[in-house]
Amino acid sequence: MMLLLDHLSKAYGRSTVRAVKDLSLQIEDGEFIALLGSSGCGKTSTLRMIAGFEAATEGSITLAGRRIDGLPPAQRRVAMAFEGYALYPPLTVEDNIGFGLAAKPGFDPRQRVRELADLLEIGPILKRKPAGLSGGQQQRASLARALARDAELHLLDEPMGQLEPQLRAILRGRVKALTKARGLTSVLVTHDQTEANAMADRIAVMEGGVLQQYGTPTELREQPANLFVATFFGEPPMNALPAVVGNSGLILDGDDNTHASLPGVTLPPLGTPVVLGLRPHAITLGQGDWAATVISNRWLGDEAHVALDMGGRLIVVVAHHRIAARTGSVIPLGFAPRDLHLFDAKTGQALMHGVQTLSSQTSFTERKSGP
């Protein structure tokens, strides 16, 4: 069901510091969204306010048209899989998962428990009690219990954090498919962008309690709203090169040695400090008018990761073919203007994505310093 967070804030105790600041988000009926951010960004606080474990300091929470922020957790019609959200010790895993599910015409709770056990690969432990199970088994049982319920909203807080990477990768796809098949509205909390990418229709990136951007994985990758999202989202991170707007284009670091001239592009006013953003995949090696020294060059089986030093700036490039360049060698590099992102250096806000130039040839020049 549709969930609406409206100007939600959280301050703990008497603190004036907000762990969550003025957060507004709309999650559509049947949508799977992820709250993504590093430790302390406020994503768990947000989830706990939705669940009812923490009171909101300001703002409102509306689920399926009902204000729920004043209700106790049990009345919110929300199912949860929380880190450390304990299973009932006296019950078997099977009874834990099926707890509270009532048989109805056309619905057999035992059938649902079996399906979820197969999906999460915990069939063999259904008759066991939680004590003595591994952390990963308990976590999957807890996830199965949350997914078994026909709630209006499913909240999943790092639900697979204790599983091995291979199993996690398989289960992500299965859990996503299940939520889509049943039309479940879901909010996932994770610090793992691979997980958010694989599972979520839309991702809300948070930092310092503040929502940075809310969009599809493609929107976050191609149109990051600010420098934080640009360098946080994407692996390896986007290269960020400080520059200023000069007469002849963008001058890196303002030293006029290396610049990118972008004919026909309306740039910010002369002297504006900016940051050029280039994804590692967007830089080509072996051609272009910039030059850099190879620091390392590793072939990872399907991609080459090359680190370079360009006048003291670290540049990371990813290519889908092997790069024949030794450590210490100087090689040319370049990029297509359509792959350039430009940010305001002071505010971090995005100024443009994918620059269209008048001429198809853009020149990138490294001038020799001195007379």
Ligand SMILES: Nc1ncnc2c1ncn2[C@@H]1O[C@H](COP(=O)(O)OP(=O)(O)OP(=O)(O)O)[C@@H](O)[C@H]1O
């Ligand atoms: N019960 C609490 N009392 C006081 N401060 C808290 C409490 N819970 C969280 N905080 C603070 O609120 C801020 C946000 O924490 P929160 O747990 O929401 O972030 P998070 O992104 O989920 O981090 P993590 O992934 O580490 O759980 C942090 O600065 C944290 O120290």
